[in-house]
Amino acid sequence: MNIWIAIGATAVGCYAVKLIGLLVPVGVLERPLVKRLAALLPVALLAALTAQQTFADGRVLVVDAKVAGLAAAAVALLLRAPFLLVVGAAVVVTAGVRALTG
């Protein structure tokens, strides 16, 4: 039940912020600082999340097969591979390393 409440809260909250952005008067965005912050916030959030999902097991930091998978994804990105190939590389390499070591 708690999970349903969490889903409901997330759904309402996430919809609200999407709508707020569209309803804010145009003039506010003209401020350069708002523009820069809008561009930088996703960078910080995505970077922290990527790192956490790669190295975190619950609240403990670990190095496992996912690290190899993410390294493969990084290489694919450097080679300008398409999105699905990047994700696919991470999945396949992670599974491969687990199969070899586990």
Place this chain on the structure above:
Amino acid sequence: MTSAGSGLTVLQTCALSLLVFTGASQFALVGAIAGGGNPLTAAAGAFFLGVRNAFYGLRLSQLLALPRAVRPFAAQWVIDETTAVALAQPTRRSVRIGFTVTGLTLYVLWNLTTLLGAVGAEAIGDTDAWGLDAAGPAVFLALLAPMLKTATERAVAGAAVLLGLGLLPVLPAGVPVLVAALAAPAALYIEGRRAPKPAGRMKADNDAPREDR
């Protein structure tokens, strides 16, 4: 897509994709619940991740110039991908087409793959053995990579990684990410103090055209 492997039912997984429809928040919610976190703390973290969509909305509202009555319906599609496509379009007409086509396509595909993934994952069982737990961070990495254009963005990303990982063992689930987001205003503050220098101004000028698009 990976949520059925972490304690959510098929129905809950599909409800997330239908109602929340912003990948990072979904992954964060599912990840935090799977990690044993309090569901409400997990929702707070997911909500904060969705906050960036408000900033996308700020830009999109200028570009789309939608009538107020249409905005509540367009809002659900204000996400990374639709923004990226819309910002790349040259005219208002193509911005609107790009936003609508991307939004509709992703909404349908995302929910279909969620259903297939959730049902499939129950059949597969342990998703970790298939390396599917690497898909989430790989998606984030792929979204992040094109944003790392200047030294400021790389510094923000680096600082956020250190904060996110360093604080993980000591703060409740979801909170380290909130703290890591402070790397963005911090970088702007430092950049602002350096702005009077010629080098700083040159970089700002170079950034300007990209910002306007």
